[in-house]
Amino acid sequence: MTNSTIDLDATDRRLLREVQRDGRASVVALAERVGLSPTPCQRRLRRMEEAGVIAGYAAVLDAPRLGLGLTAFVQVSLASRSEETVEAFHAAIGRMPEVLAAWAMSGETDYLLQVVAADLEAYGEFATRRLLRLPGVKDTKSAFVLRTVKPPVGLPV
16 A cells, blocks of 8 residues: 555545444445435445545444453663664564554654553553563653543544
């Protein structure tokens, strides 16, 4: 998939908003909500899927109800930015289910990770026994979510 964009009209954007709001909606329901018949709606969805605009469909799970009551954002600094170190770090965090998302950053730290854990004790175990032992990790700084003020709801389309 490339980073190129495709032309989207107002109907495409309404369709994307609806898919973000309810990814389980049928094509018939989506078509009705955006003022199309099902066949053109399906064509538009397929075109946006093939172009990578719609990257996939997923359920939004409630972390606390699954016993994951703590969310942390962790800044990670690497000791080296060699290709070998970076690739080893990427591979290692890719295997960690506690790491929900990871971003390479500009600025003072190299990475920002979003991590979930059952509680502070479980996070401490994860951080000291796993995260700090990853290839090339020099330092970490953690900030814990006290309350979600605005949960992720989709992209502004």
